[in-house]
Amino acid sequence: MRNLDQNTITDAVLARFADTPDPRLKTIITSLVRHLHDFAREVELTEAEWEKGIDFLTRVGHITDDKRHEFILLSDVLGLSMLTVAMNQDKPRGCTEATVFGPFHVEGAPHYELGDDIANGAAGTPCVVRGTVRGLDGEPVANARMDVWQSDHDGLYDVQHPDLDHAQARGILHTDDQGRFHFRSVVAVPYQIPHDGPVGQLLDATNRHPWRPAHLHFKIDAPGYESLITHVFRNGDPWLDSDAVFGVRESLVADWVEQDDGTYLLEFDFVLNRKD
Amino acid sequence: MRNLDQNTITDAVLARFADTPDPRLKTIITSLVRHLHDFAREVELTEAEWEKGIDFLTRVGHITDDKRHEFILLSDVLGLSMLTVAMNQDKPRGCTEATVFGPFHVEGAPHYELGDDIANGAAGTPCVVRGTVRGLDGEPVANARMDVWQSDHDGLYDVQHPDLDHAQARGILHTDDQGRFHFRSVVAVPYQIPHDGPVGQLLDATNRHPWRPAHLHFKIDAPGYESLITHVFRNGDPWLDSDAVFGVRESLVADWVEQDDGTYLLEFDFVLNRKD
Numbered sequence: 380m381r382n383l384d385q386n387t388i389t390d391a392v393l394a395r396f397a398d399t400p401d402p403r404l405k406t407i408i409t410s411l412v413r414h415l416h417d418f419a420r421e422v423e424l425t426e427a428e429w430e431k432g433i434d435f436l437t438r439v440g441h442i443t444d445d446k447r448h449e450f451i452l453l454s455d456v457l458g459l460s461m462l463t464v465a466m467n468q469d470k471p472r473g474c475t476e477a478t479v480f481g482p483f484h485v486e487g488a489p490h491y492e493l494g495d496d497i498a499n500g501a502a503g504t505p506c507v508v509r510g511t512v513r514g515l516d517g518e519p520v521a522n523a524r525m526d527v528w529q530s531d532h533d534g535l536y537d538v539q540h541p542d543l544d545h546a547q548a549r550g551i552l553h554t555d556d557q558g559r560f561h562f563r564s565v566v567a568v569p570y571q572i573p574h575d576g577p578v579g580q581l582l583d584a585t586n587r588h589p590w591r592p593a594h595l596h597f598k599i600d601a602p603g604y605e606s607l608i609t610h611v612f613r614n615g616d617p618w619l620d621s622d623a624v625f626g627v628r629e630s631l632v633a634d635w636v637e638q639d640d641g642t643y644l645l646e647f648d649f650v651l652n653r654k655d
Numbered sequence: 656m657r658n659l660d661q662n663t664i665t666d667a668v669l670a671r672f673a674d675t676p677d678p679r680l681k682t683i684i685t686s687l688v689r690h691l692h693d694f695a696r697e698v699e700l701t702e703a704e705w706e707k708g709i710d711f712l713t714r715v716g717h718i719t720d721d722k723r724h725e726f727i728l729l730s731d732v733l734g735l736s737m738l739t740v741a742m743n744q745d746k747p748r749g750c751t752e753a754t755v756f757g758p759f760h761v762e763g764a765p766h767y768e769l770g771d772d773i774a775n776g777a778a779g780t781p782c783v784v785r786g787t788v789r790g791l792d793g794e795p796v797a798n799a800r801m802d803v804w805q806s807d808h809d810g811l812y813d814v815q816h817p818d819l820d821h822a823q824a825r826g827i828l829h830t831d832d833q834g835r836f837h838f839r840s841v842v843a844v845p846y847q848i849p850h851d852g853p854v855g856q857l858l859d860a861t862n863r864h865p866w867r868p869a870h871l872h873f874k875i876d877a878p879g880y881e882s883l884i885t886h887v888f889r890n891g892d893p894w895l896d897s898d899a900v901f902g903v904r905e906s907l908v909a910d911w912v913e914q915d916d917g918t919y920l921l922e923f924d925f926v927l928n929r930k931d
Contacts, residue, residue, distance in 0.1 A: 381896065381903045385741040388901060392734035395897070398862040408861060410698045412733055414690040419738050422686045429739045433726045440716010440726075450709045450716075457688055458668035462695050463705045465661040585684060586674040620657065621671070625664060627657045 389416045438577040446538040448482035452578045455479060455624035456587070470605070473515055474652045477609050478626040481596065483536040484528060488549045496563040497550035503532035503565025506635060506643035511558045512599060513650050519558025520651060523601035526551050527562070529594070534570025566635055566643050567593040569618050582623070589623050592616035597649070604651035611647050665692045714853040722814040724758035728854045731755060731900035732863070746881070749791055750928045753885050754902040757872065759812040760804060764825045772839040773826035779808035779841025782911060782919035787834045788875060789926050795834025796927055799877035802827050803838070805870070810846025842911055842919050843869040845894050858899070865899050868892035873925070880927035887923050 383391050392412050399405035418424075424432075439449045454460045460479045468477035491497055498505075508527075512520040528549035530536050537547040554560045571589040574582055582589050593613035600606050612619060612632045619627055635643040659667050668688050675681035694700075700708075715725045730736045736755045744753035767773055774781075784803075788796040804825035806812050813823040830836045850858055850865040858865050869889035876882050888895060888908045895903055911919040 381905045381908075383737065383741065383901055385738055385745075388734050388738050388741060391901060395863055396861050399860070400862060401860070404860060407698050407700075407704065410694050414694040414697075415733060415735055416738055418686050418690040419735060420742070421690075422683050423742060424683075424739055426739055426743050428683065429730070429736070433724070433730065436712070436726045437716055437719050437724075440713055440719060443713050443716060448709070448713075450712050454705070454709065457691060458664050459691055459695060460705070461659065462661055462664050462692055463700055463702055465659065465664060466696070466699060467702050469661075584675070584677070584680060585672050586676060587671055625659055625667060629657045632657075 385420060389413065392416070435577055435581075442576045446485075447573065447576075449573075449576055449578055451480075451482040452572060453581075455481070455572070456578055456582065458625045461625040464608075468608075470652045471515060473650055475607055475609055475649045476628040476630050477607060478628060478631065479610075479624055480598075480608050481624070481626075483530075483538060484526070484596070484598070485538060485546070485549065488526060488528065488551050489546050491550040491552050491562060493552060493555060493559075493561055494563070495550070495552075497527060497548060497552075498531075498563065498565045499545070499547045499550070501531040501537070501547035501565055503548075503568070504641070504643060505563060506566045506645060507561060507563055508595065508645045508647070509559070509561035510647045510649065512554050512560065512601070513558055513648065514604065514653055515650060519554075519556075520601045520604060521554060521556045521558055523554040523558065523599055523604075523651075524551060525554065525560060526598040526600075527564075528596045529564065529567050530570050532565060532568055534568055539573070564595075567595050567613055569593045569616055572623055587623065588621070590618040591622055591624060592618040592627065594626075595645070599649055599651065601651060603654055605654055607649065607651055609649075611645065661696060665689065668692070711853055711857075718852045723849065723852075725849075725852055725854055727756075727758040728848060728852075729857075731757070731848070732854055732858065734901045737901040740884075744884075746928045747791065749926055751883055751885060751925045752904040752906050753883060754904055754907065755886075755900055756874075756884050757900070757902075759806075759814060760802070760872070760874070761814060761822070761825065764802060764804065764827050765822050767826040767828050767838060769828060769831060769835075769837055770839070771826070771828075773803060773824060773828075774807075774839065774841045775821065775823045775826070777807040777813065777823035777841055779824075779844070780917070780919060781839060782842045782921060783837060783839055784871065784921045784923070785835070785837035786923045786925065788830050788836065788877070789834055789924065790880065790929055791926060795830075795832075796877045796880060797830060797832045797834055799830040799834065799836075799875055799880075799927075800827060801830065801836055802874040802876075803840075804872045805840065805843050806846050808841060808844055810844055815849070840871075843871050843889055845869045845892055848899055863899065864897070866894040867898055867900060868894040868903065870902075871921070875925055875927065877927060879930055881930055883925065883927055885925075887921065
């Protein structure tokens with residue numbers, strides 16, 4: 380264990396993790412160390428670059444608080460979040476596809492009745508959202524808990540408005556006994572992910588744009604069914620093919636249809652996968 | 656770019672980084688994304704494990720401040736720091752070997768004259784440290800700047816004592832015109848790396864101990880020579896073969912020799928590599 384060189388050190392580190400009691404943790408840490416070391420050797424990481432990496436991660440940590448989740452954002456722009464979703468949410472054909480959770484979900488959103496306006500003062504063009512929640516065999520899912528959240532007309536979530544002290548454009552509803560839901564909100568718009576921090580600097584340095592296509596988030600839970608975390612994306616959005624976080628699924632793209640009175644209507648049906 | 660699956664997403668992410676203007680950054684981010692995605696696929700990372708990872712990194716960031724560098728510590732215990740040193744500090748035979756920088760260096764340590772006591776009140780058994788700094792051809796390096804730091808008798812660096820408002824057991828000295836140095840300090844003892852944070856939890860969960868063998872840090876700079884960052888380790892230390900951060904080099908192990916008066920003497924000579 381003395382005189383380790385740049386090749387022998389990897390096995391020495393893995394030997395030190397050999398007594399990890401939890402076999403799953405041992406599997407994960409073993410793979411992590413191998414890939415971390417292989418990465419450093421492959422690029423011949425310099426000490427100055429190592430320092431920059433340490434500094435970058437530290438800044439990502441320091442900007443993170445209970446409302447801003449920069450490590451989630453980093454995972455999102457590196458495609459790790461969507462990769463993890465894709466591996467874990469490979470649902471049977473016919474089920475609504477899942478996509479990234481994103482950094483803007485908040486626990487404890489206000490509860491609303493069907494038909495309520497969840498915008499709660501958020502700026503934007505009024506719209507109605509309605510549809511059904513069903514199982515794979517077409518059975519309606521009654522009383523499904525729907526956690527909905529979205530940005531306002533300025534492309535900002537409520538938690539991004541520093542002076543706002545109440546929830547806007549987010550809420551919890553439950554489907555009726557036919558699995559139906561409907562609520563009012565504002566029309567989703569494309570927005571830039573927060574790019575005034577280290578993740579934004581990474582995007583800048585790599586000539587990447589921070590845009591996400593307009594979308595509405597849903598987290599749907601019902602007993603006997605797998606939880607579904609997904610978005611509905613707005614058809615025609617210019618960023619659908621270059622979402623900064625790689626979350627778009629063709630099956631999740633839908634039309635917000637303009638009505639005679641200038642408001643919009645989104646109709647979307649969800650299909651949940653039954654739990655084993 | 657829609658409907659990416661767990662395999663196609665990697666190329667889609669790399670395509671998004673294709674316009675990175677700095678070729679070195681492009682090389683690094685490409686390798687990083689490949690290894691990050693390969694790691695996640697290899698272990699079939701679950702969403703709950705992804706969340707734990709995000710939470711772990713956030714906690715590492717939050718405990719980090721200007722005196723505690725938890726990401727450096729994490730890099731150290733994963734062997735990444737020593738791997739980086741090994742790749743970058745592959746010096747010619749005859750030069751003093753380098754080892755990890757560690758998280759306890761502080762810029763702006765007090766300046767001392769040769770012969771001074773750098774302990775400056777730190778608890779411990781008194782010792783004298785002396786030696787020479789030379790180049791590979793044996794030429795003395797006059798006026799070399801030696802930045803020295805170490806823990807006290809309790810195994811703590813000054814910055815780990817919350818109430819201490821001045822530097823202890825660290826200082827900057829310069830060799831004389833013969834390349835010689837000598838100063839007083841306290842005898843180094845083995846210590847535990849800070850393990851009351853997330854890195855400590857990782858060590859606990861993997862049955863790893865947090866001990867480092869006793870050592871004295873040096874950073875030596877002189878015009879015309881490569882900077883040398885290294886330790887001198889204490890011979891006989893029980894942790895020499897299982898240093899928590901993988902830093903031990905046989906050539907850096909030396910005796911602190913007890914003197915008749917109960918104090919100790921460490922003699923160690925450094926050999927610097929000339930700059931190209």
